[in-house]
Amino acid sequence: MEQQIITRFSTLGHPQRLALFRLLMRRYPDRVPATELAQALGLKPNTLSAYVNALMQAGLVTQERVGTSLRYAINLDAARETIGYLLHECCRGRPDICLPNATPTSIGDSPMTDRKLNVLFICTGNSARSIFAEAILRDLAGDRIEAYSAGTKPRSELNPFALQVLQQKGHDISALRSKNILEFQGAEAPDFDFVFTVCNQAANEECPSWPGQPISAHWGLIDPVSIDGTDAQKSLAFQQTYGALRNRLIGFTALPLASLDRMSLQKAVDEIGLSTEEGAST
Structure with a gap:
């Protein structure tokens, strides 16, 4: 041994x-x-x-x-x-x-409290998938969760097909913007409880450790921006990505976050990330 x-x-x-x-x-x-x-x-x-x-x-x-x-x-x-x-x-x-900087909350199995939780979604461009996740979770969770998104190499503008889908689904897009991950790594940044990567490229990159050791998981999805074809085919790809993310986030918001310990939560979000469901949800 x-x-x-x-x-x-x-x-x-x-x-x-x-x-x-x-x-x-x-x-x-x-x-x-x-x-x-x-x-x-x-x-x-x-x-x-x-x-x-x-x-x-x-x-x-x-x-x-x-x-x-x-x-x-x-x-x-x-x-x-x-x-x-x-x-x-x-x-x-x-x-x-x-463990460096070990505290009872960072090394124990204490359940999530009933305070408002912070969740960050990361992809490369922050123009579609992570923006979808931010908007969907914000509407699903209400005042229980604050949702954020960022990109490791963010685009200057959000993808127009992504914005179109969000508008069709009734989301408020007025506050959405592409953001660099560095915006959430300063002293004034929120303390995150969950950090999810939604594209493989972002997950493959080296990122600094997040303060407080948030629960992290990879929910990789094909980038709809990379799909070639007609506008109708591209629109369908964005609809499918939206649907897959919404299904996962419905599962996430249904978790008893205040009663599950850290290991159980980690297992649960990993299992949600293994979902291969596609198709738009209404």
Whole structure:
């Protein structure tokens, strides 16, 4: 057991293998295609293959073939076992001395309180998917939740097809705008309870840790902006994306947020993110 842990630490001691491990952790529970991993990390296919194989031999990553594509995911049991070794064997099971800035709220299983919660949705352009999520959650949750959205590389304007769909669905679009993620990382920014990425590219990027350790999850969806075709085909793609997000957010707002502990909430939002439902909701 201990030798296996040493092997894992040694494997993660390489900067690019560690970067690959961290990316797959951010994308959990997704299985990510090798081509996407190589592109996100700027690696040649053979170099990626070598790093992936090393992580697989250490038991930290699993592989699955889907058609002609190889897809990879974190072996969460092995990751937990490795991190748990540090906590229990080295720190004597005391997170208060091992975790930086540890507080009872950041390390415990305290349920969400009945205060107003802050939720942030992140994508690359902040012109469609994350804007959809912000508008939908704001209307679904009322005064229980404050919804925000931002982009890692925001566009200067919101997508006109996205605005059209939101207007058709009866959302107030007057306050919506494209925002840079940096706007929410200053001292005056809200403290977030949940942070969701809604596009793969944003999830693949390195982002700083959020204060207060909010619950985070990846709810990746195909970018409707990337769809080619007629205006009718593009409009349909935006309608489908809106519908998929609305279905997920209906599930999210139905969760008993005030009574579930942190681990249960994390599992619940991960499961919502695995939903592949499409089609517009009314």
